[in-house]
Amino acid sequence: MMSNGMALLAIFTLAIFVGFEVVSKVSSTLHTPLMSGANAIHGVILVGAIVVADHSSNNLELWLALTAIVLATVNMVGGFVVTDRMLEMFKAKKK
Amino acid sequence: MNRNLYDLIGLAAAVCFILALKGLSHPKTARRGNLIGAFGATVATLLVFFFTGNKDDKNYHALPLHHLPLILGALVLGLLVGVPAARKVQMTQMPQLVALFNGVGGGAAALVAIVEYLKLGSNATSAEVIATVFTVIVGSVSFSGSCITFAKLQELMTTRPVVFPGGRFLIAANLAGVFAAGAWVVNSGGNTSLAVLGGLSLLFGVLFVLPVGGADVPIVISLLNAFTGLTVAASGYVLQTTLLIVAGTLVGASGTILTRLMAEAMGRSLFKTLFGAFTAKPQAASGEAEARPVKSGSPEDVAILLNYARRVVIVPGFGLAVAQAQHTVRELADVLASKGIDVAYGIHAVAGRMPGHMNVLLAEANVPYEQLAEMDEVNPTFSQTDVALVIGANDVVNPAAKNSPGCPIYGMPILEVADAANVVFLKRSMRPGFAGIENELLYDPKTTLLFGDAKDTLTKVVSALKNL
DSSP states (O other): OOOHHHHHHHHHHHHHHHHHHHTTTOOGGGHHHHHHHHHHHGGGHHHHHHHHHHHOOSHHHHHHHHHHHHHHHIIIIIHHHHHHHHHHHHHHTOO | OHHHHHHHHHHHHHHHHHHHHHHHTSTTTHHHHHHHHHHHHHHHHHHHHHOOOOTTSTTOOOSSOTTHHHHHHHHHHHHHHHHHHHHHOOGGGHHHHHHHHHHHHHHHHHHHHHHHHHHHGGGOOHHHHHHHHHHHHHHHHHHHHHHHHHHHHTTSSOSSOOOOTTHHHHHHHHHHHHHHHHHHHHHTOOHHHHHHHHHHHHHHHHHHHTTSOGGGHHHHHHHHHHHHHHHHHHHHHHTTOHHHHHHHHHHHHHHHHHHHHHHHHTTSOHHHHHHHHHHSOOOOOOTGGGGSOOOBOOHHHHHHHHHTOSEEEEEEOHHHHHTTOHHHHHHHHHHHHHTTOEEEEEEOTTOTTSTTHHHHHHHHTTOOGGGEEEHHHHGGGGGGOSEEEEESOOGGGOTHHHHOTTSTTTTOOOOOGGGSSEEEEEESSSOOOTTOOOOGGGGSTTEEEEESOHHHHHHHHHHHHHHO
16 A cells, blocks of 8 residues: 555656657647647646635635636636637638 | 545546547547546536545545635636637737746646645645745746746747846856755745745746747747646645646646657757757847848739749748738639649748647638648748748748858758749848848848738739739
């Protein structure tokens, strides 16, 4: 049985390889949407922001956390919407 | 039961992110991939509202959440800012918007780590403190770096590399300061040390991006994107949230590869991109060059040139995007095709301000995909091309990339339009391109310059061509 820290480290290591693997052969056409899509994915820090907002025990912590929620939402939602707009245009080229 | 279900749903969201990246790597599945990612992110967010998390983990929280109204308010505010920005942005401004989204994500990750650190106080384990320090440094660098990138792309500031005397030492001293502040936080801790660390890291982000030249900015966005991914992973470690670790690491790893691929497309190493401005020799003064004669033509001249061509290659660049001329270009291509002229588009991987920028724009104008030729395909055909029509592109056809070592774009593969029998440049002015380098090709005897807004001039060329 692994300790919690070790388990998280193992997950981290495996995720590195998966990350390398999935994008290893991408055409330059898709570089921008891929960058933008990946950018949206890290907006999931929103989950962390909501959790720390719940944890906050004073006003400073609360307002920092709420700011994080706003920023993370912009990152996540805006990122997916903008990526979709780009990709919508790629789709149009099919006859 | 509750616990297993929570973990399982979290795992499903992580799988969604892997599928999203996988899908985004192929043209056919890209859009679906993005939607799968959005679905995963939505599920992950909803999960927090309906499950408490595991009691022993740092991400355990109350249900309903404390401060629920404020949290929902913040979410709505984020939606109100993010969605309209993403929907209204013009395709030309896409790169800076992506930079900005990335920056706020980095800022959010840094804030999350800071709040959790304040909360843990002296109870934090050393691994948690180190992860916090990492998040604050990289998140702040990503935030301020992205802001500078945004300012450069939006042309709120100069797009040229900003280098000042002693800059190298300043940046080294700044970096040393960041490490020292990091050590301070780890050793004694406390809010002051954390604030100093954040401040120095923000400054480092600014100094780090300032010397990067305009054409390299997309690479920097991609690198900062990978950075933000890693900060999210580190926050996930502090909060013991597997999903954040997986999502952040995926973005960090794929972003690193993507950054390398982009750098390769520009024919340079990542190191040179980032630190090139510190080592590049100052360029020869370009003042004398400006007085040299150029051949400029009228739209009618260009129409005649095109009318008697057998093969025309259109090379679009950022100027096309600025002028929103993609539809007019397609009209021109249609008219040429109706006259039996062979038309192709030569697409440089980094034409415009982000990789694939031209593909997006031309796809918007319904240009058939088969007509878009990548550099390797189109370069050998320029010698059989009668007219290379360069629309608002400069750096990607600049022979200086081949001929003058020491210039910022030296080594970047270019579209060899000089091999064509005639070259026509549609330009707004004699101003050099984004990278700020003089283009010798403009003075070549076989080059014709057509000044003006690309859309206006192209419209004139099209109507002149129809009358011939």
